[in-house]
Amino acid sequence: MNAEPSVRVEDKLYYNRYLVDVGRPHVKVRAHTTPSPQLLALLKACPARCYELNDKGQVEVTVDGCIECGTCRVIGEPTGDIEWSYPRGGYGVLFKFG
Amino acid sequence: MIDERFDAIVVGAGMAGNAAALTLAKRGMKVLQLERGEYAGSKNVQGAILYADMMEKLIPDFRDEAPLERHLVEQRFWMMDDRSHLGMQYRSEDFNEERPNRYTIIRAQFDKWFSSKVREAGATVLCETTVTELARDDRGRVIGVHTDRRDGEIHADVVVLAEGVNGLLGTRAGLRARPEPDKVALAVKEMHFLPRETIEARFNLEGDEGLVIEAAGTISRGMTGMGFIYANKECISLGIGCLVADFQRTGETPYGLLDHFKRHPSVAPLIAGSEVKEYSAHLIPEGGYKAIPQLYGEGWVVAGDAAQLNNAVHREGSNLAMTSGRIAAEAISQLKSRGDRMTAKNLSLYKKMLDDSFVIKDLKKYKDLPTLMHTNSQNFFLTYPQLLSRAMQNFVRVDGTPKAEKEKMTLKSFVKARSWTGLFGDAFRFARAWR
Ligand SMILES: Cc1cc2nc3c(=O)[nH]c(=O)nc-3n(C[C@H](O)[C@H](O)[C@H](O)COP(=O)(O)OP(=O)(O)OC[C@H]3O[C@@H](n4cnc5c(N)ncnc54)[C@H](O)[C@@H]3O)c2cc1C
Ligand code: SF4
Numbered sequence: 001m002n003a004e005p006s007v008r009v010e011d012k013l014y015y016n017r018y019l020v021d022v023g024r025p026h027v028k029v030r031a032h033t034t035p036s037p038q039l040l041a042l043l044k045a046c047p048a049r050c051y052e053l054n055d056k057g058q059v060e061v062t063v064d065g066c067i068e069c070g071t072c073r074v075i076g077e078p079t080g081d082i083e084w085s086y087p088r089g090g091y092g093v094l095f096k097f098g
Numbered sequence: 099m100i101d102e103r104f105d106a107i108v109v110g111a112g113m114a115g116n117a118a119a120l121t122l123a124k125r126g127m128k129v130l131q132l133e134r135g136e137y138a139g140s141k142n143v144q145g146a147i148l149y150a151d152m153m154e155k156l157i158p159d160f161r162d163e164a165p166l167e168r169h170l171v172e173q174r175f176w177m178m179d180d181r182s183h184l185g186m187q188y189r190s191e192d193f194n195e196e197r198p199n200r201y202t203i204i205r206a207q208f209d210k211w212f213s214s215k216v217r218e219a220g221a222t223v224l225c226e227t228t229v230t231e232l233a234r235d236d237r238g239r240v241i242g243v244h245t246d247r248r249d250g251e252i253h254a255d256v257v258v259l260a261e262g263v264n265g266l267l268g269t270r271a272g273l274r275a276r277p278e279p280d281k282v283a284l285a286v287k288e289m290h291f292l293p294r295e296t297i298e299a300r301f302n303l304e305g306d307e308g309l310v311i312e313a314a315g316t317i318s319r320g321m322t323g324m325g326f327i328y329a330n331k332e333c334i335s336l337g338i339g340c341l342v343a344d345f346q347r348t349g350e351t352p353y354g355l356l357d358h359f360k361r362h363p364s365v366a367p368l369i370a371g372s373e374v375k376e377y378s379a380h381l382i383p384e385g386g387y388k389a390i391p392q393l394y395g396e397g398w399v400v401a402g403d404a405a406q407l408n409n410a411v412h413r414e415g416s417n418l419a420m421t422s423g424r425i426a427a428e429a430i431s432q433l434k435s436r437g438d439r440m441t442a443k444n445l446s447l448y449k450k451m452l453d454d455s456f457v458i459k460d461l462k463k464y465k466d467l468p469t470l471m472h473t474n475s476q477n478f479f480l481t482y483p484q485l486l487s488r489a490m491q492n493f494v495r496v497d498g499t500p501k502a503e504k505e506k507m508t509l510k511s512f513v514k515a516r517s518w519t520g521l522f523g524d525a526f527r528f529a530r531a532w533r
Contacts, residue, residue: 007357012288012377019136038346045345047286047352047379068141069379070264071284074277074342086266088246089134090226097289097333097376098143098205 009049013065021091025063027072028083035059039081042072067093104130104254106430107243108221109229109267111138113416114402115260116212117156117423122258123219125431130252131221132245134228138216139209142262143287143380145328145335147310148203149417156424157215161197165207167330168308169198172301176364178315178325179487183364194307202308202328202335232257232271232398240271240397256397256430256440260423263381263403273398274391277406279346280472281385283323285339286352288360290372294332300368301329312413315483317359319350322384322475325359326413327368334369336360339382341472352379382415383408387465393452394445399426407457411464418457425451466531477524481515 027050029039039059042051048065051072061072061082073084086092108119111133119131135141147170153160172189193199217223224247233242233251242253259268269276292300301309313325323340338352338359345352359365383389383406390406393399401407402419409418429448430440438444452458471478489508499507512521 007351007353009353012353012374015374015376016378041346041349044349044351045284045342047284049351049353067377067379069284070277070381071342071345071379073264074279074282074381075346077276084266085230086134086228089228090136092141093378094136094140095143095206095376095378097207098139098141098146098209098378 009047010065013048016065016067017094017096018064019091019094020064021087024088025061026085026087026092027061027063027066029059029061030081030083032058032081036079036081038076038079041075042082045071045075047071102252104128104252105434106130106256106258107132107252107254108258108260109243110260110262110402110404111135111213111216111223111225112142112209112260112262112402112419113212114404114419114423115258116209116216117420118258118260118401118427119216119221119223120156120219121424121427122431123216123221125427127431127434129221130254131216131223132227132229132243133213133223133225135225137210137225138213138223139206142205142209143285143378144203144205144416145287145310145326145337145413146203146205146208146416147328147413148201148208149414150197150199150201152417152420156420163211165203165211167202167204168303168306169193170200170202170310171303171307172309174309174311176311176313176315177483177486178313178317178362178364179484180316181363182487182491183313183315184483184486184490202310202330204330229261229267232267234271238396240395255434256399256445258423258426258430259398259400259404260402260419261404263383263406265400265404268391268400268404273395273400277381277383277389278385279343280341281383281389281406281468283339283341283382283384283410284345284352284379285337285382286356286377286379287335287337288356288374289376290334290336290369291332291375292334292369292372296371297329297332297334303329306331313359314479316480317362318355318479319348320476320480321345321348321350322472322479323355327365333375334372336365336369341384342381343472344475382410384410384468386410386468387458387461388468390458390461393449394442396442397440399430399445399448401426407461409460409464411467412460414460421455421457422452425455425457464531470527470531474524474527477516477520485512485515
């Protein structure tokens with residue numbers, strides 16, 4: 001039994017507050033034709049489901065819902081598949097409780 | 099501002115950073131603390147249990163004003179399979195004491211208060227500022243930081259890296275390696291709001307009494323991981339975490355696991371009817387003693403999660419962070435008062451003081467446990483919970499089977515699943531790692 005299709009991450013992220021740094025994503029995926037196993041793992045491992053496959057079968061990231069955990073960095077940075085930073089000061093997720 | 103020179107720059111306003119900045123400022127040092135969040139706490143995630151002893155060492159009368167949720171009077175451990183849990187429960191009236199030992203807290207609120215104390219002590223605290231890089235001289239010594247706020251460097255005699263588990267600056271500067279997937283866990287967490295009375299009734303609490311449930315078993319689907327449920331005043335913190343390497347290997351999703359945990363028949367009634375107000379995620383250092391990196395160097399020290407100081411067995415992290423931050427600051431101020439420079443040789447005093455504290459002693463005690471749990475995760479987190487649940491059911495279900503036969507069935511199921519050598523081996527390895 002793998003990912004429950006019934007879990008909608010978007011609904012969960014809707015509870016959170018964000019200040020999105022428009023046009024300055026803090027995580028980037030290296031251009032590729034076929035995704036590495038590491039990149040494919042991010043489709044499932046990212047808790048905010050920021051990684052998705054496009055129609056060419058490449059992995060893309062949209063950081064608007066990112067909760068800045070660092071999981072994708074731990075998996076994807078060693079192979080050079082992604083570049084990972086924190087957002088600029090004050091931007092990104094704003095936890096009320098944490 | 100930029101032209102000013104500081105005695106110390108502290109990166110991060112979490113538990114370690116606040117402890118360090120407070121201690122330095124109280125000892126009269128000129129401190130600049132930099133935090134990337136909108137305010138101290140706005141990026142931080144924890145269960146969260148606060149250990150009073152370590153907090154008292156920083157702010158003795160914190161109970162009078164800190165935003166505390168509930169003091170803990172009860173601890174439950176649950177070993178879960180898909181439909182049941184086998185529990186151990188410890189509750190004591192002794193915990194209803196004048197100066198309680200453990201509290202639940204809400205990190206974003208607690209850190210904000212803690213930070214106000216750091217300011218009061220005289221430190222300059224700058225939020226909404228991400229430190230992008232360490233500044234170094236031509237001999238590689240750390241002399242300050244670069245931030246994303248303004249051009250130029252800010253200089254200090256020493257930089258305290260209290261930047262949390264990801265430790266990006268330290269990695270970028272080559273001071274330590276990036277955390278590895280099998281040395282960090284990813285935890286996801288939700289805040290479930292309910293009326294106070296409902297929480298107290300469901301958990302059998304009175305007034306500000308609190309309770310925590312730690313859960314392991316099939317909820318982590320054979321991965322190394324744990325679930326938790328903490329009662330706050332008007333909300334319940336609920337979450338689950340597993341090693342990143344296990345997520346990577348199995349393709350399980352963190353939110354799938356969380357949802358499964360929430361729907362477990364033992365958990366669902368506790369949160370029924372609640373309103374979820376936040377979903378968060380964070381890494382937890384799990385590598386233990388063997389994962390501790392170099393702790394000091396020319397012009398820098400590292401404390402807290404950034405130094406991977408976390409006791410996964412006892413779920414202690416914030417107290418190790420607070421203590422290491424405080425000890426780092428004490429070492430620095432000792433050097434400063436003697437007029438000694440912040441060289442690696444002199445800053446080794448920090449490591450010496452930390453080695454003598456409970457922080458390193460505790461981590462050393464369990465140095466073999468993280469590897470054991472990880473390499474045997476199928477047994478410890480899937481097979482044993484199922485076996486124990488079956489054993490318990492054999493014991494309590496009255497169905498006319500003779501007791502002797504029931505016991506034989508239980509024993510057989512254990513041996514069948516793990517073999518005698520497996521059982522003895524596991525028990526032996528576990529006892530040795532725990533010793
Ligand atoms: C789900 C969960 C439950 C936990 N439960 C418990 C518990 O019950 N009890 C317990 O004792 N411990 C618990 N822990 C562990 C505990 O949270 C950590 O050990 C503790 O927060 C570590 O403190 P720290 O100061 O080292 O790091 P953090 O609290 O993470 O603080 C780091 C700070 O640095 C800032 N920062 C990072 N990089 C930069 C930069 N480049 N520039 C500026 N600022 C930066 C961050 O924004 C953050 O404020 C839990 C952890 C998790 C994830
Ligand atoms: S940091 Fe965490 S939430 Fe953000 S993209 Fe990476 S895995 Fe997803």
